[in-house]
Amino acid sequence: MGTPQTNSAYQVTAQGQRFTLYFTQLPVVHLDARNPIVDSPSTYAKFTLAEPNGTVTELSAGVEIRGAYSQTYPKKSYELSLWNDTTGATSRDARLLQMRTDNKWNLQALYNEPLRLRSKVANEVWLDMHQIYYKASEPDAKNGIATAYVEVFVNNEYKGIYSLTERVDRKQLKLKKYDKGIKGELYKGSSWDGAVTFTALPPYDNTSETWGGFEYKHPEEEINWSNLYAFVGFVKSSSDQEFYSRYQEQLKLDNAVDYYIFLNLLRATDNTGKNLYIAKYKTGEPYFFVPWDLDGVFGTDWQGLNSPTTDDLLSNGLFDRLSQDCAANGFRSALSRRWTQLRTTVLTEDRLRAKFAAAHNYLQANNVYARERHAWRDFTYSPDQLTYMNTWLHDRLAYLDVAFTQPCSSPTLATATSQKTDALTLYPNPANDYIIVTATEPYELCVRDLRGQMLLRVQGRGRQEKITLGTLAKGLYVATITGAGSVRTQKLVIN
Template sequence: MTLLFPAVQATAGDTLAIAPAYYHIDQAHHLIVINKSVAALNTESPGAKTHLRLDQTYTFPQPQAVWQTNVSYLVELGGTPYKLYFTALPVAHISTRHAIVDSPSVYAQFSLSESNGTVTQSDLGVEIRGAYSQSFPKKSFELSFWNDTTGAVSRDLSLLGLRTDNKWNLQALYNEPMRLNSKVANELWKEMHQVYYKSAEPDAVSGIAMTYVELFVNEEYRGLYALTERVDRKQLKLKKYSNGIKGELYKGSDWGGAVTFTGLPPFDNTSDIWGGFEYKHPEEEINWTNLYNFVSFVKNSPNEEFYRDYAKRFDITSAVDYYLFLNLTRAADNTGKNIYIAKYKTGDPYFYVPWDLDGVFGNNWAGQPDTVTTDLLGNGFYDRLLQDCSPTGFRALVHKRWVELRKNVITQPRIVEKFRANHAYLRTNNVYEREGSTWSGFPFDEAHLTFIGAWVQSRLSYLDGAFGQHQQCASVLSATSAVAATGVQLYPNPATDFLSVEAHTPEAEVILRDISGKIVLQARLKSGSTTLDVRHLAKGLYVATVLTNKTVKTEKILLR
């Protein structure tokens, strides 16, 4: 075979030798990633190098003397060119002989290499996670670390400075244009809010931490992922089951009426699903009674009872902070679905925990730009809370907290700097080039940072008008229903043949788009209830936008 470059005999002085813990090779795509510190390499092995020793000895067509993470290098092995990268990011490997599916978990071996030389290895079970995100070509994974090959005994590990646990998630970030949204939003939430029982449980946190890694699956490079903690009993330090339910945890996993406090379907304690909620804790007993009673209280209690007791039933600091966070990020996919409701112990109030924060800061759940900045998001619970106009009521607390957070936490420069810092980290390590070469649909555009900055500024300007000053409203004793307060409700969801839109306003319009953004239905609405025939539309996910003379409401609709 004729080599592309003349063969040169390797010697110690002209060879860059990398220990196995640091190099990662995708032979099929001729890609090499080395995550040993370039500063250490430049110090430990000075001088021009003509060879690279990994599993075999590769040749540099041009001698290289300085190693950087923001460029790529060409090396050659037996006439085949390879692209070589250096990165400071941890590199994870998942190796399995089984097809990785949604469920159940399949046995695999896991390793995680850090730039300081630390290597963590374990048996594990791995499965694909997510709902709509499973339709993307780049899959997210759920990892369950095992103490053996059977999974009979779990294994707790501490990874990358995050918590010690046996379960982790690898988020694909596929629908985030710069792979930044979830990380920035979660960082911001934890700065905005702490659980109210922190003094009793110092290790309890209000949300999850996440850190970037690069992933290989069966020696194939899969690109950038976020290794994340999970929202669970251990994260929140909820009380364990002990001869009965103490702490509680429920995940908003679907757009049922209970998660948005717009419906109250009957429950079945033999099922772990109810009204859009998924039962999470305790595992020892499924009993929906407590949550059912709370949803019923929100939806059906008389005004006098609701406004007298809601602060006893739901932690008001959580309600306020999540409402501000929901609207600051404009997380339209997180008003009911993609929220956890938890209770620390018997007799305590419920509180919110955010989750799955990809559709935020001008990016929707499908990964498309969303330029809307002049609306307010909520649900049936918030619709009622916003009618509390008392001097120390919900509206007053929203105003007070907004003014407080605007001083140093919620500012445009500070939020944008979070995006810039995370972007700089990925950019400096040339992650975007590898991501683009691995996933052809990756829509990286440097100008997106400018878009985010402008979007945040516009959103803050609008919210300053909404929250930054005391707002007048009618007495709660004469407050109308949640639908009348907001003017809009869509049901049922999921829908089959017909979709009803309730709009208590003289002028309104509904627009239904498919996941590509194409308008598939558009109609004027009459005041009251309008029924739309959707039998001609294909089954699947759609986005409904209802425009009135005062508000814009966006909601994801499932047709089945």
Template sequence: MSKVFTEKSSVILMLLLVLVTGKSFANEVIKVSDNFYHIDDKKRIIVVNQKINNENSGLNEYKSKILLDKTYELGEPTNYFDQTKSYIVKFDNVSYTLYFTELPIININTRNTIVDAPSVFADFSISETNGNVSNYAVGIEYRGGTSQSRPKKSYELSFLTDTLSAASRDVSFLGMRNDNKWNLQALYNEPLRTRSKVSNELWLDMHSLYYKDKEPEAKCGISMAYTEVFVNNEYKGVYALSERVDRKQLKLKKYSNSITGELYKGSYWDKPVVYSGLYDFNNSKLDWGGFEYKHPDEKTDWSNIYSFVDFVINSDDQKFNEEYAKKFNIDNAVDYFILLNLLRAGDNTGKNLYIAKYKVGEPYYYVPWDLDGVFGTDWTGGNSSYTEDILSNGFYDRLLKDRSATGFCSKLATRWRELRGSVITEEYIMAKFKRDNEYLKNSNAYEREMIAWDEYTYKDSGMLYIQVWLKNRLAYLDKTFGQYESVLSAKTSQNDLLKIYPNPASSYLLVDCGSQSYELCMQDINGRVVKAYTLTGRENTVDVSDMPKGMYIATLKNNKETIKKKVILR
């Protein structure tokens, strides 16, 4: 068959298709700009993050080809590319799976072998669906301890002016900080690839540094943003580009002829890092007792943190209770203890945790790190469905013994009730998980993750698992933290002692009646009685799941007094 005859036949066929189907094949080739497509020839996948659907084009204008590095034939012509779907395209009888994604794509190319250390030179580019493209020279190395044993590796990136001078340069990505150091988190041990990001967001929502007024740009944790990564034209899957915990992030004071700000990382398990034992340090080394020395660079001196660990372990009860709030920021200690137990972050009681000091004379405080084995998973990524325990370390063990009116337990109970009305609710937390899950799912990222990593399987049931786990965990913490009350003055009224929480609530209320019994009457804003209960004993769980959302008056009455409290159900 002659080439001329074939071409004429194709034209005739197109005309017949237009007549029969009403589909137009004018401008049948769609072109993607060079920076917005990435091809893995081994896995036979193509990922595009350029917005190419034209809302003004007619629905009958079908495309049968796509121009990338070459022109590929679509297996089936289409007039709209859906991110939730995949498409088969061919070139020279070789089939590829074509995807469209909303995620930024990072492309890294290097002629060197990437290792743990030292970093090697590479070219880095990032393309965003808004059309932004950035190119940089970087140094790249693997990061993390346990993560390096996994097939999907995390990376540390150092941004450079060029590969000749290797001078550092600060860059900013996706609304995050301006800095020369960035991490690419592999998320390999997270079944939904969402737990780390949600956990770090929750910390930023619930806590801010006590010296924020002096250092407005200081952050008490890190922000993260999803990306997809190619390394040397190999698709590596979904990653989180993240900020780092360092002096710059926390705005710690710099070294000035002597140590001012301090920063240590809990890098491995040992007695000092969990306050269970003490031994001498060596200033010629950058690690001691599970801690890694991070700041300052100019001088290594372990004596300050040694003294604090010594104080926690060896001071008598009177001295400890009198002085701990001067040595460690108590509000930070409370918030981190709540975060630790909300997430049930078993790998973060000493290891995977930073301890910092803003400047000389100021207290230490905690900064969370590597929040992955959380929300019902362990450090391997496997399910850990147990919810009824409290995580601690030697420092918190001592704090929990302080039941004074203004002590740790009193602050813990007050802060828990406060957060249960805002950040720590099932609805608020699950909304974050749903947002990220749908973002990845709607870009088909989970399907590509399964192509990239044979060991990974995405399960829709993962969201339900988190929700059930969270509901059970919150119920347990409500009961447990409700017991951490101060030993208050005998003059304190029963109205002050009586507690109803969480408030706002969604499915249940916990009512702490102290030592008395009450009749509880729930009235709506019109005064109508919706429900009534008899409460006995200190703790009572009241089911309100079948009550309409809104504001109610909870009236508690016995033969001595009547107490009214506002309750919001949402």
């Protein structure tokens, strides 16, 4: 056979059966579970990590399926808790693939990423462009996560390419621990509600681990929503004079600028409220953002479908207000300066395209796309996706070069965004027999199922129109309304 090649496939026969044999330079994870792996609780599994250099790590682990909507996908993501024994009575820390030393890890399935690379590149870009502001005091603190490709077997069944990742938690951010009271704080935006988008201020209940779309993450010793409630209330309800004179006391400006740039560079439509973390290092310090769950990015939506819009800006209630700050030391000035700086360093088009190419070439050289097709029959590798991403990136950067550096006397970024969003609306949702679309311009409505198959297409003239859903079955769909200058994509539930 000669020297085996990682970009080739070989036909072999064993015990009278023919198999396709592949070689890989990627680390390989084996999970040998005692019982079926479910959402909760964790089940014991023997965790084995074999690295290309010959290093083999064997550990006990608790494994459970992770995610919310992603649990409906056939390829599951997993949460790993490393244990000292088979019961999980005590945890065990380990350093995996040159990442942090910890007992908690995630295996991301990448199922809704056409090239299995967008979220990995996005996380790398964030770490390139942003560093946690108290790094001098906490050298090990990191505002983001490292990731590494691995190939996964579960009970000897090949599951394909995964991303082994660190987690966003108190330990990653080095937040101050609870000490006779709350010091550091951490909240996760986990569902779409008014508080996570800074557009509503619902009452809170300190007996609940959720509020307004947030999950309470730290400290574990005490649930108290009052601090975050006060911050959201300040953003939503304070007068302009109070907001613009005091917001930099409560929010780390440099971090907010970088997150806004990052959010819009990726056009991460599922990350304006949900799928981010808000943290505070210690009492008296400002809040800051940590990105999370970066799959619907770089020209795709949360379902992995192409979303070609490049000429809009994502926002929420907080960024709507920040974008109207024209002070010399305010948000808009900081945004313009930071964008200009980043565009000559880590956010050049050549550098970003090189990241796409490096990840794609690595997976292709190891024949990963062929194996994904074997493991998941609905996966289709399309090399055109790389061309699409590069074209999308070029157009997106060109638009942001203007949008982020325009004079503050021009119409605000937030106003422009709000007008685009409000131009296209769909309701009721959930729906029964019909929906109503309101638009200020001619539009096209497309309804797809979760596999991307087009089930309904309607050309509308604008204003308010009632559209019958016909024979569409009960379930979850993706509705896209496309106008002349704007696109709106959202989940549609039919009861």
